[in-house]
Amino acid sequence: MSRRSGVLEFAVLGLLRESPMHGYELRKRLNTSLGVFRAFSYGSLYPCLKALVQRGWLVEEPSGQPEEQQPARAQAAPLAGRRAKIVYRLTAEGKEHFEDLLSQTGPDTWEDEHFGVRFAFFGQTSRDVRMRVLEGRRSRLEERLAKMRASLARTRERLDDYTLELQRHGMESVEREVRWLSELIESERNGTERSGRPARETGPDRPAPGPSDNTDT
Amino acid sequence: MSRRSGVLEFAVLGLLRESPMHGYELRKRLNTSLGVFRAFSYGSLYPCLKALVQRGWLVEEPSGQPEEQQPARAQAAPLAGRRAKIVYRLTAEGKEHFEDLLSQTGPDTWEDEHFGVRFAFFGQTSRDVRMRVLEGRRSRLEERLAKMRASLARTRERLDDYTLELQRHGMESVEREVRWLSELIESERNGTERSGRPARETGPDRPAPGPSDNTDT
């Protein structure tokens, strides 16, 4: 019961803030936008949505309503939508709550699971929070590196070549992320603003959702 | 009850195969040897050990026994061991079971959680299995890349710059791992043998376990 979660809840609120959606679509976006970092199944998504409704952060609206896209799809145009879809929309309280979450920078924030999703919503995050998150993440990784180096120096002789190679590669990955973060921090400092929303300079409105956004396998 | 697990169980058997140990030490090794990929707590380790004993893969031996290291530690030499430690040793069945596990290459093998631990025990894995695991992992990652590229091409215009940057960095990481795997596969093919065990060319026997192997923070 209750199903209050961390990452999933955050991501759901964040995506719904951008625009209302139904569960199925939400999951696809979840698994592509934030894809490398996490993948969620319906078994966790739907209960999470229900829980968020109960807390008053979302409202369910049955579909088939006005706001449906113009049926620009040449073929058939089935009118009145597909029925039975439940579109979730963020309430005012939900929005407020998400903004609270966005401004928080607890010690979990830099951990692997959280960092990805936090970054994904940087477009809606204030610059000083972005800085704290990036710097927090970087120093977390630097701590980790220091420990790895120490432990490596201590145990080098008793490890076989594969374990050594694994550690070497692991450390390189971490070092690489540190460099990436440093670049980002630099460009935040230099005020290289990133557009908070669509980097579109082409077409008028969403040119109809491409066919087969399938993410499963 | 039962607590049969995947990765943890595998790692425990693998480490105990190299030499008997008690829980506390096991956990430290777990969190350094395989450190970047996973970290375990006592809350999962001890129940797992019990479960492995129940299945006959491990035996508990109370410590203070003959096989203790020669008290070469100049200072004090407390004799008779520290009491109360429970040293776990792999049984013949346990060894056999682990070798079974080592030779398996199911579809899970290439997934993130499993791959790290499999690689960590490559020193005890036959060459053809190593090859299958490396190649399996690589093609898994290549599939993933293909999907990411496709999804990126489809959704590029509706994503903000940060999300885009996140995806770009994610893809680069995956590409980097693919290159790493390719190099490893190459060197396996060329028969660049790696020593299956300690790459030591110095000291006689373990020069006493270094002080303060602390992994927590």
Add this chain to the structure above:
DNA sequence: GTTAGCATGTAAGGAGTTACATGATTTT
């Protein structure tokens, strides 16, 4: 007309963590 994709859910369980409880031993 049957496969594939869209769409929503639930019950059971897996794999681990946190927080707690306890005590011995070593270092400061």
Add this chain to the structure above:
DNA sequence: AAAATCATGTAACTCCTTACATGCTAAC
């Protein structure tokens, strides 16, 4: 004698997955 670290364990909980159950619609 206090603090750190070694050492072992348990109960409750978290967060997510798998497998199942259901039905509609689009495409082949």
